[in-house]
Amino acid sequence: MADFDVAVIGAGIVGASCAYALAATHRVALVEMEARPGYHTTGRSAALFEEAYGPRVIRQITVASRGFFESPPPGFSSSPLLSPRGALFIAGAGKDASVEKGLADALPGTVEEISRAEAIALCPPLDTPWLRRALFDRAAMDMDVNAIHQGYLRGFKAAGGTIVCDAEVEGLERAAGRWTLRTRSQTLRATQIVNAAGAWADRVGALAGARPIGIVPKRRTAFIFEVPETAAEIGQWPMACEIDETFYFKPEAGLVLASPADETPSPPCDAQPEEIDVAECAERVQAATRFRIERIRRRWAGLRCFVADKCPVLGPDPDVRGFHWAAGPGGYGIMTSPAVGRIVAGFIRQTGLPDDISAMGVTPDEFSPARLYS
Ligand SMILES: Cc1cc2nc3c(=O)[nH]c(=O)nc-3n(C[C@H](O)[C@H](O)[C@H](O)COP(=O)(O)OP(=O)(O)OC[C@H]3O[C@@H](n4cnc5c(N)ncnc54)[C@H](O)[C@@H]3O)c2cc1C
The missing domain is CATH 3.50.50.60 (FAD/NAD(P)-binding domain)
Incomplete structure (x- = not known):
């Protein structure tokens, strides 16, 4: 044995x-x-x-993890583990309290408020009347x-x-x-x-x-859709997350990944996406952006597991x-x-x-x- x-x-x-x-x-x-x-x-x-x-x-142990990702031991990976992305926290009408809370909760030096015009310059699909305020964390990164x-x-x-x-x-x-x-x-x-x-x-x-x-496994859905912009244009955009995390989207290899940020309790299983979660997310993303979500390439779900x-x-x-x-x-x-x-x-x-x-x-x-x- x-x-x-x-x-x-x-x-x-x-x-x-x-x-x-x-x-x-x-x-x-x-x-x-x-x-x-x-x-x-x-x-x-x-x-x-x-x-x-x-x-x-979580924020503290994330900070404590950064050094490893930035300089992993020799031979750990032949490609970088982190690449610049940035994260915008976007707010529509009536979300001032959430914006203030986002600023108050952030660890010093991580998040700043930027103007609407600056947010749109970073992520042009946000050029709609929906957007009122935005916070930006320029240090957010993509992980491989x-x-x-x-x-x-x-x-x-x-x-x-x-x-x-x-x-x-x-x-x-x-x-x-x-x-x-x-x-x-x-x-x-x-x-x-x-x-x-x-x-x-x-x-x-x-x-x-x-x-x-x-432990409560909570299902989270994601899907990838096509947009008309080029991969090079898309690759410049930051992640955009609604300030109360009701949806987010981010570039993903020349396409766009979106999630309704759902947290539906589930038994442990091979989680699968529900059509209603994909449809509701598409609606929210379209209301906040110039995207028209017509071709979804792939959808999936996974279980994020939490204790109290x-x-x-x-x-x-x-x-x-x-x-x-x-x-x-x-x-x-x-x-x-x-x-x-x-x-x-x-x-x-x-x-x-x-x-x-x-x-x-x-x-x-x-x-x-x-x-x-x-
Ligand atoms: C849509 C979505 C977006 C996310 N985005 C991010 C993000 O941007 N950044 C981030 O840091 N995290 C993110 N997460 C969360 C992250 O993916 C999870 O926190 C992480 O993958 C959990 O890892 P784990 O090893 O605990 O679980 P798992 O990957 O599920 O591994 C547990 C393993 O245990 C095995 N197992 C279970 N029971 C047994 C048994 N009896 N015997 C042997 N093996 C067993 C399972 O087969 C499984 O492989 C996201 C998750 C989802 C679903």
Whole structure:
């Protein structure tokens, strides 16, 4: 029976970043139920790196991830992981309070208000009576999600890690300080487990006898449509996100990606888009822009997974020995993945939070599953 120090369950971006961060010091197995890593939420994102997005802790660990993306270790990727994009937060009539809140909530130096004319110069399709005010984060970047995910997996394997696919974990038993993982295809042993099972995190927790963290998978839809502008013109536009996140759109390889920013609770599953969500989004985007959405090339949906406070759950389970959580990354899992991997590795090595993250005033309790027990 294959024997490891750590078994990471789930080879999405979260599991891959944890396995990558641990591989230098531990014998690690990365165990995935699908035939290939990244099939679920990780392969379905909008790929934006945005330091002004999400709750405070998310913003802090996004900032703590930037350095890795900007200067990854040699050999991690042959192409840049980030490229300039910029993000406009656009407001129609009656949204002044949301604009003021957006300015007040932003970390210093990240977001500024720009004039309507400046916003239209950045993104000409916004030249409609709908637009009243706009905030701009010039530092928002596009991420190459595939390069990041593959970089983690390649680095993990190069450091001696083992990836096991087609291996849904169906049973977890602990005896004499060791876990036995029974999967659909084989049985593995490990001293410690990291639960990075995305939408299935509470199901995997239950296999280990852990209390639920209350993970709620929320479906988010995206689609790609054609516009008459050239790829070079489209490529200059920033992402444009309605100030209350009722829709957003951004350039995507010569086409435009849009999302209704839906958050429909769902059981864990292979999420599929609903026609009504696509149609409502198309309507909202057309009302705010000069776009006429006539040809949709592709549509999809993925599950963004949240606990009650929308912050991730990272670190040891308070009751079940040798069982660690890496769950609930919400809509931020790609951009926070370098920090998440380092944080989880710090818990397993018992070295505490990385210094740069502690220095921001973040504490381990902010990630603990215990904060969620009522
Ligand atoms: C439309 C959309 C837009 C988004 N935009 C952004 C964005 O711009 N920026 C950003 O940072 N994030 C974004 N996100 C969020 C981001 O994609 C997620 O936070 C991230 O992918 C979650 O990664 P994960 O590894 O937790 O989940 P997953 O990728 O779902 O991985 C979990 C893995 O666990 C496996 N698994 C489950 N149960 C078992 C089991 N029992 N045994 C073995 N394996 C198991 C699954 O097969 C799966 O591969 C977006 C998401 C969506 C849907």
